[in-house]
Every structure is written in C-alpha cells, then in structure tokens.
C-alpha cells in the first residue's frame with residue numbers, strides 16, 4: 001500500500017498543486033454573483049439560507065461563552081458576512097485568503113471603495129436587525145475599525161500563516177466558511193487542513209466552521225469548475241474529533257430545490273461550533 005503522495009519540502013503533492021492551479025482562475029465577482037445575490041441571498045424569503053446562516057453566526061458569537069481579542073477568518077474569499085457578528089465581540093479581526101484577487105476585493109471594501117463587486121448593505125442591515133442595535137452605517141464603521149489585517153494563507157501548510165502575525169498563544173476564535181472542503185483534493189487533506197488551522201487557535205478557543213454538505217464541485221467563475229470534497233455530517237464530526245476539537249453544536253440546513261441553481265451541486269450547509277481541547 002503506498003499512501004497518496006503528500007506535500008514535501010519541495011512543494012505540494014499533485015492533488016494540492018492541481019487545486020492551486022484551479023484557483024488561479026477563480027473569479028471573485030462571479031463567485032459573489034453566484035452565491036451572494038438572489039435567490040440564494042434573498043432576505044425576504046423565510047427559508048432563505050442567508051437569514052439561517054447569519055442567525056447561526058449571531059447566536060454563536062453572542063451566547064456568552066466567547067472571550068478574547070482576536071478573531072481570524074480562514075479563507076475569507078471576497079466575502080465579509082462571516083465576521084459581521086464577530087466584530088462586536090472581538091476587538092481585532094484578521095481576514096485571510098490564498099488569492100491576491102480576493103484580498104484586493106476585501107481591501108476595496110475596507111477602504112470604502114465604491115467599486116466593490118457586491119453591496120454588503122443588506123447583510124449589514126440584517127445583522128443589525130438581529131442585534132437590535134446600531135444602524136448599518138455604524139456597523140460598517142465598527143467592522144472597518146476591527147479589521148486589522150488581510151493576509152495570505154495556505155491551509156495545506158502545517159503553518160498556514162506567517163507565525164509572526166499571531167500572538168504566541170494563538171487566536172481566540174477562528175471562523176471558516178466553505179473553505180477547507182473546497183480547497184482539499186480528498187477527505188484526508190481536509191482533515192489535515194483542519195488540524196493545521198487548529199494550530200492557529202489557543203486551547204479553549206472556539207472554531208466556527210461552516211461548509212457545504214454533499215457537494216462535489218462548484219463554479220468559481222464562468223467555466224471554472226472546482227472539485228469539492230463531498231462531506232456528510234459524520235465526516236465533519238469525525239474530522240473535528242480527530243483534530244482536537246470538542247463539538248458544541250452542529251446545525252444543518254437543507255437547500256430548497258430552487259436554490260440549486262447550477263453553480264454547484266451542494267445539497268445542504270452545516271454550521272459547527274467547536275472548542276479546541
């Protein structure tokens with residue numbers, strides 16, 4: 001039995017190199033269009049995925065068991081929704097992504113550049129409604145104040161980030177959405193990546209992991225078909241346990257038929273809140 005070739009000091013194994021090559025064609029604006037506009041992002045629909053996901057994040061950040069200064073988002077892509085609630089709990093938010101094109105999109109929003117590919121106002125307004133607090137303009141200002149860095153990351157490296165960018169104990173909280181299963185050639189690589197990001201988190205810190213269930217591919221742009229590791233709830237729970245996390249809660253959303261719009265073959269979305277042992 002010869003195990004699949006893994007990344008070596010000389011560089012990534014064939015599966016990782018192929019995955020990295022796919023991502024060179026990733027199109028942030030198209031990706032946002034496919035996933036973050038109606039019908040998937042329809043705030044008026046009760047069964048829409050957006051209210052469900054933003055509610056999961058709001059509850060997870062505000063139920064009183066989190067403390068600390070630093071929240072790191074792993075594989076942010078060109079999106080911000082994942083830290084809208086977190087920036088009220090953590091003073092510092094660090095966004096990360098593999099691609100400069102995505103980091104550039106995030107910097108555009110951070111600098112208030114009107115040429116952003118997506119208007120995040122509806123997301124800001126929805127989270128403000130959940131919090132029953134400030135106006136969306138105040139939350140936008142709060143988030144811009146909280147984001148202290150937008151950094152390159154590679155979850156397949158044992159040290160995904162430059163060690164100097166985190167405090168010695170690690171981040172107090174990690175959030176990661178639709179990243180690990182979308183960048184790993186197989187379940188073993190997904191689990192290894194989960195272990196790698198766990199090293200960025202202090203013991204007792206929380207991981208909020210959101211991802212796709214039953215997905216085998218998605219389009220990261222016109223004609224840019226990217227393979228995904230198809231996950232079930234069991235695989236998510238096993239991988240978390242194998243990499244030193246205690247699962248606090250797992251919630252699952254099944255995508256309504258009309259949200260299956262051809263940009264992927266996702267059947268559901270999971271939301272896991274876990275604590276690093």
Ligand SMILES: C[S@@+](CC[C@H](N)C(=O)[O-])C[C@H]1O[C@@H](n2cnc3c(N)ncnc32)[C@H](O)[C@@H]1O
Pocket residue numbers: 023026074075076077078079082097098099102153154155156176177178179182183
């Ligand atoms: C499906 S997108 C998820 C984006 C965003 N988090 C969301 O919720 O929509 C996957 C992201 O992983 C990034 N990525 C690709 N390879 C990676 C790697 N080796 N390490 C970390 N991130 C990677 C891509 O650039 C892309 O932004």
Ligand SMILES: O=S(=O)(c1ccc2c(c1)CN[C@@H](CF)C2)N1CCSCC1
Pocket residue numbers: 035036037040041049050053178179182212215218264266269
């Ligand atoms: O759950 S989504 O429909 C969604 C959001 C992003 C993705 C998928 C699904 C499935 N394919 C993933 C490929 F990595 C990316 N959603 C889009 C609206 S806002 C909340 C998240």
